Amino acid sequence: MSERKQNPSVKVGIIGSRNWQNHKKVKDTIFNLKQRFGDSLIIISGGCPNGADFMAKKYALEFECYYREYNPSHTSKNLYSAMNDGFYNKKYTPKNFFHRNKLLANGIDYLIAFVPQDEKASGTMHAISEAKKRIDVKKIVVIS
Secondary structure (H helix, E strand, O other): OHHHHHOOOEEEEEEEOOOOOOHHHHHHHHHHHHHHHHHHEEEEEOOOOOHHHHHHHHHHHHOOOEEEEOOOOOOOOOOOEOOOHHHOOOOOOOHHHHHHHHHHHOOOOEEEEEOOOOOOOHHHHHHHHHHHOOOOOOEEEEEO
């Protein structure tokens, strides 16, 4: 952990559709990020148990990246949850996802979104719009 304090961290949000199926694109993206940023890389995702979020977690951990997730407040806190204990185990409501997207957007430097070509992916698009509101997010990339 002391290395992380010496080197500025690079927080990359990796999000996308629950229907994203291309493991290779996510894996290659995280591999290339790890090669570029080394131990200063932090992968941040939304904690969805399938699709692009699932793959972001899987490959971030496989490549020994530091990993955090902004899972929604109606879910349980886990080892990688970014928020404190009191944030979790709330009543389910769809707005939990929008709040999570805003938190995620406020915690990143870069955003990479994986969306199948002909899919609306409204949750992912909301997270992108939240990231665009921040003047300090350096780059947003959508991969289809």
